[in-house]
């Protein structure tokens with residue numbers, strides 16, 4: 028069977044300074060935030076509202092209410108990076124993919140700018156795509172900036188990454204926190220003490236490379252994820268206090284970093300796939316294909332047998348399928364996978380008609396190998412279940 032899953036959208040979200048001045052028009056005012064659109068651009072206000080509003084609510088739920096109206100700047104495109112601290116807004120995909128050595132392509136879609144008080148300085152959230160997780164990440168930066176907090180860059184990015192990892196369930200952003208792409212990349216990376224220490228010393232005011240900026244996100248995520256597992260709540264103050272209270276914070280951060288990268292950490296986190304709350308199960312399974320793990324796929328396929336919630340079933344199936352695009356499966360495993368996945372693609376009825384029909388498209392494409400079916404478009408329609 029022909030199985031090609033062209034999935035490689037990697038997102039990195041930055042805290043950067045805007046290098047060019049564009050003009051922005053305020054197009055909508057919502058409760059607590061307003062939407063600005065880049066002059067000359069047409070965006071769907073509705074799509075951005077649908078993505079930003081649940082993100083705004085999630086950040087307020089965890090960090091408390093915003094004090095001022097937040098400016099959210101929207102356009103369709105991304106950011107071309109000059110270095111790890113500066114970027115330019117671009118339209119479409121032009122210049123947004125940066126090849127990061129040893130990691131692969133990273134696409135920068137959004138950022139937060141504090142504004143330095145300079146003549147052209149703008150502050151607020153900038154999102155080149157209408158995506159909830161992206162908006163959560165940037166709104167975490169906005170919230171911390173509003174509080175006047177100057178946190179270590181690794182900690183701030185790490186916390187924003189934990190908050191921005193999750194899934195939409197019943198119109199609500201459910202945080203998971205296990206960011207599968209960084210986990211896999213960091214496992215393959217050589218990280219000596221000097222490099223680790225250097226990454227933890229970086230700040231947004233100190234020029235550094237795009238690669239280092241990506242690594243600050245990843246390493247910060249790994250440390251904060253461990254703190255989150257220990258604290259059990261998304262309480263960044265408590266997490267940072269624990270880090271600072273260690274006799275040797277750097278050494279302790281290293282221990283946390285290594286603990287996150289153990290396979291046992293993944294195994295224990297994935298027990299959340301049995302959580303009684305379907306939203307938690309969905310947020311946990313979403314993105315697990317990025318682990319590129321045969322074992323994790325086996326877990327998903329076994330758990331699919333007992334899973335009854337339609338959205339969670341769809342998510343199990345799509346992540347198991349996407350894993351198959353990344354790892355070599357033997358004949359027996361492939362057979363098992365299709366026996367588990369086909370009924371989901373063929374029969375599951377979701378609340379959204381578009382999502383249901385995307386499942387059917389995948390079913391016909393893979394069941395009958397018909398190249399006329401657009402699997403890429405169907406997968407994009409189902410991004411709520413697999414992308415993170």
Ligand SMILES: [Zn+2]
Nearest residue numbers: 040041042187
């Ligand atoms: Zn960030």
